[in-house]
Amino acid sequence: MKTRTRHGIIILIGFVTMLTSLLFLYNSSSTDTPEDQMQSDGHQMNVLRRQTSHLEGYNSIIEHKPLRMHCRSCALVTSSGHMTGSDRGAEIDSKECVIRMNDAPTKGYQKDVGQRTSLRVVAHSSMQRVLRNRQELLNSSQDTFFIFWGPGNYMRQDGKGLVYNNLRLMKQMMPKLQVYVISRLKMLHFDELFKKETGKDRKRSNSWLSTGWFTMAIAMEVCDRINVYGMIPPEFCKSPQPSMPYHYYEPAGPDECTMYLSHEQGRHGSHHRFITEKHVFANWARMFNIHFYQPDWRPTPVAKNSTDS
Template identity: 25%
Template sequence: KSVVHRLWKGSVSARMLSPRLQKAMKDYVSANKHRVAYRGHRDTQLSPKDLLCELKKQVRIRTLDGSEPPFSRLGWNRLVPPRTLDRLYGSRFRTCAVVTSAGAILNSSLGKEIDSHEAVLRFNSAPTEGYEKDVGSKTTIRIINSQILANPKHQFNTSSLYKHVTLVAWDPAPYAVNLWKWYKSPDYDLFTPYVEHRKKNSSQPFYILHPKFIWQLWDLIQRNTHENIQPNPPSSGFIGILLMMVLCEKVHVYEYIPSERHTDLCHYHEQYYDAACTLGAYHPLLYEKMLVQRINRGSEYNLRRKGRVTLPGTPRRIC
């Protein structure tokens, strides 16, 4: 049985990946670029409900608010949007769609269904123009990694992809988060373009995720996974899913756990083939997907047919 089939059923292991991906994983583990040292415990047998409660307990959306150095000294408390991301929209959205960029969404005809949600989250440079039938056309929030801000090829300042939406950027700091060090040497410089953009477009909500939030999510995945996961930050997809679970009452995620359309085509908008995009090499993607599968409340039929997962918002009261 294929890895994707195992994902649907909820039992995967890195041993099911191709030798090439296993080798790539091992190389990332030995490189340990972000100097991850996990000291927490593991509890890999939680029921879906308890897992959801864990999530609620562990996940606090945090963005840079200018209250800590070096950002406090740089006057960021006046630079960041006046309202925090979790308060930005007043009340919760009733329904939200998270649209991953996977090639498998091509020929899905999911566009109308996706657009029917109150809010839609997209990632990085994923376009809607020309792909409306499959991915829809509405975008409420866009999560972007630091490469989008730093690499001129993405034309961050001029492209319409990054206008009229809420922007949420992130960059992996070392695991033992030191904001000074991170500020001096991020993976890609997101700080300079952020400051510039905030000064010119102060009315557009634009946040940088706190690196502690990113690593909190990583800890959550490792705590709930038997195998040792890659010591690298979770994918934008996982970050986005958890973010929307806080902002929405109900979340539909599309083509994160691949449907029967699964393909090695990395992105629906690019002619580039690599199974690592779907199953992970750098990011602990396989384990993220396993975790999301465990809290899926949708049917296996919708998983196979639409690549659709249904998640509740992180509960306010129950836990």
């Protein structure tokens, strides 16, 4: 009995020590350098304090307040292997806001992807990877907004939502972290948006919206101009292409086009419709201030029907 008691005390002490270490690491994280706070033209980058717009459907994890964020220019940086060797880092960091996805790192890749992060959109399935890389992604991110998305059963707020509960604990351990979740109604809105743009019901087509879908849609609410880095055009994978890693930070990982095609063609199990989504993004770029770099491309104009006069 005494042995069990001692074992329980050891576990409790270990857990408390871990929480204390996380808080120490977060509070002792280094502050931004002057270069991190300046745009290339010398103006101070202070958009996160400016906070001029209310964005409904993105609620803070504890206070349940709506996100307040607006940017005149954004760099939306994908995780594609096309970013490797791009030398776009300084160009990306010169934008007023920089948007990233999931656990994509910047340390060691600054020359190609930049080092600033204003907003990071994270899938429920990537939360554990974010926590494992907390020294880079969380402890030094006091000026970064995090928006987490996930299925309704994971994000329930009645004590039964596993991801939601973990996010609340993370916020309690790191009170300065700016953590938001996408509301249930907003998730339904994203489903309806997909159906409106593609004519396909997400659930009936047995597919999941990708983090790229959420990120692009959120960027359209936040940004006046969106520069997208590392996103291929929708027709890219139709012709044979040199192998390109799906993630720039996993050079030995799966090939990008192989991943896209397998998901697009999959009919059994849940899949992302990466190529379908890119058709939608190309269409949005014809109507809104969206531009694609690395590779650089423009959506082809929509052919107009001509009639004889």
